[in-house]
Amino acid sequence: MYQAPFSIPVIPRGLERCLVHYVFYLKKTLVIFQTFQYNRYENDFIYAYLGGGGILYVGDRMATISDVAERAGLSRTTVSRVINQHPYVSEEKKKLVKQAMEELQYVPNSNAQKLRKQKTETIAVYVPRLTNPFFSQLVETMEEVAAEEGFQLLFCQTRYNKQQELSYLQLLRGKQIDGLILTSMENHWSEIEPYLTYGPIVLCNEYDYEAKVPMAHLDQVMGGYIGTKHLIDRGHQSIVYCSSEPGGSRVSKGRQEGYIKAMQQIGISIKPEWMYTDQFTIEGGKRLFYRLHNLKERPTAVFTGSDEVASGLIFEARKNGYRIPDDLAVIGFDDQPVAELLGLTTVKQPVHQLGRTAMELMVEQIQSSRKISSNRVELPFELIIRDST
Amino acid sequence: MYQAPFSIPVIPRGLERCLVHYVFYLKKTLVIFQTFQYNRYENDFIYAYLGGGGILYVGDRMATISDVAERAGLSRTTVSRVINQHPYVSEEKKKLVKQAMEELQYVPNSNAQKLRKQKTETIAVYVPRLTNPFFSQLVETMEEVAAEEGFQLLFCQTRYNKQQELSYLQLLRGKQIDGLILTSMENHWSEIEPYLTYGPIVLCNEYDYEAKVPMAHLDQVMGGYIGTKHLIDRGHQSIVYCSSEPGGSRVSKGRQEGYIKAMQQIGISIKPEWMYTDQFTIEGGKRLFYRLHNLKERPTAVFTGSDEVASGLIFEARKNGYRIPDDLAVIGFDDQPVAELLGLTTVKQPVHQLGRTAMELMVEQIQSSRKISSNRVELPFELIIRDST
DNA sequence: AAGATTTATGAAATCGATTCCAATTTAAGG
DNA sequence: CCTTAAATTGGAATCGATTTCATAAATCTT
Known part of the structure; x- marks a missing residue:
């Protein structure tokens, strides 16, 4: 190993960074060797800069509460009291502190606050995928409500992955978040329940009657029923069901139950080739079309679990000369913006209300310390009839 | 004030919570008075429970690194080394530590880590609104890339609000995030630049040639030009321009510039009533239709700054008996999923690549300590011709 | 075999806030 | 004017980790 031909002074902590930055700024190469073993891995003093350009911002050390206290000639305690709006601080000192904070451009280090206060003012939302x-x-709605209430939103996509979902649950244990909203559930509730010890969990859209937690959701059985019933009322008998969500989600199970209920009510026995549960995108809708198209006995109507699937299906059907709804009636789900544009009959979900309610339940939960209630809010569906049925 | 008829023992910190929880569990009412004045506001000992029900989870105290150290019969330092995968820990002790962590279900408190390490592994993304x-x-893409790289995503909507945007910038100063990605900019760059001292900022989609920060974006002038040129090539002369983003954004300015360039190239002078810059939703597209419909001299083509506006426009036009593109040609922007469904000609933005590039630039920026480069990545547009022109 | 490295470990300091506890001053009550 | 309660203030402990620094044991070098 290279042996420096001169003795190297110990560089005080903090200074070494500045040195490197300065040399970087000068566009020179700097190599500092220090032989103390611990430097090797804990704070690597060996730097080499090998070219390039750019402007370097070496930030000043951020002002801390101690700086403010010193400048104001008061104790940290008093400054903290001003920050947290405690009573029992005289107007006079309050003004001194505020001025010092202003002058130093002081902003509290939120990690220190979180550590000490043991709360984070952050809520995580788990979503399978965002582009739906x-x-x-x-x-969007949840972020709005959270912001109103002074909370931040940590955003996670589970990508319909059981393992991903479980790994994110660790955020609760690591005290990184105050609470967790699940909009879908890949794992069984019993897998998730233990995490309640570490913080509140709220279900939104997804639901489970076993779970003793607040939830905002819709009666999916009713949703499936309404949609299917509408198709039946239009005179259809051979109706295909295609759900939007994979896995063992209650949501899709409920919808399917509603479909079956409606069909049985008029005494139609359901053929196995009428059930599809693996499509949940526009592309999925297109694929679905070809599957149906190739059936010997083609259905006259399709109940889809999302407007995305419905639009893909209609798109591909039209391309193949089908007239909608005469050759094939299609009903969607959600009432996404695209539904109006395409004239899609659909079962509307009150999304805004759903998101708002869930977030409100969460905030309430957090603010009422650790009391866990199982407040269940069920919102109504609405059938929006357009031209596709 | 109520005077307790007996002396009340001082309740040790920590126990009071448990007491309350236990009494709650028993569904009794408990009132604890303590007369020490400080309790009044700093930690309120006065509880009263007035009914209700539910299950109470009184979590165990979370295991800390000290607990692990004690159980393993080692020091905190060694445990920390195992957590952070430092070398110089013997296999034997490593196993002891891992076992202790397992047994205690230990998860490090991430706030303590962030405080000590002075980094958060969290990146904030500012978006005007998510439903676009x-x-x-x-x-979605950014979250994916961030997750790959081991970062979390804090999600903020600025709602096209200058003040909101600035207030969120404080997150950087409060060390709550390692970096910030802006996908739009309400404020002038000079307002934002000072915050660079506190951490890296990356621009995505939005851009500003003055800003010496990494950015991933598209040549919006070219985008505006390509779209307009296409309409001109189709034989149109009276072309209305409608941009998707309000405010002084470079993006919309650039696009407008491209439009003007294309128009001037063939010697058409632009009428003031051909320029709209305040619509950016489906509803906005509908409104736009009526504005155009009421013009004395109706345009034959419209360049819109987003597929949303384009679809609203087409929807309303068709409702009023227009044939597209014969009576009115419309070109969109973005190539959102809806564009294919509606057969919308559009200027495609490589969104995935844009998001991925921006996040990669950010991660690189964070990992290369504080070196600030002004790496600018410009991605290409693509014209997708369908049936609306 | 002596000196120089490398490996391995832990006690104590530190990150930047809040909370506890004690002490002092001011106001209210009788 | 004395007693009691309320209003102020600050020093030290604490939150739960990482990093510094010191020291000892094992391994190389020559």
């Missing part, structure tokens, strides 16, 4: 307009609307 | 599919796609 249903979920992006949900998240 | 362009932005939701962007965020």
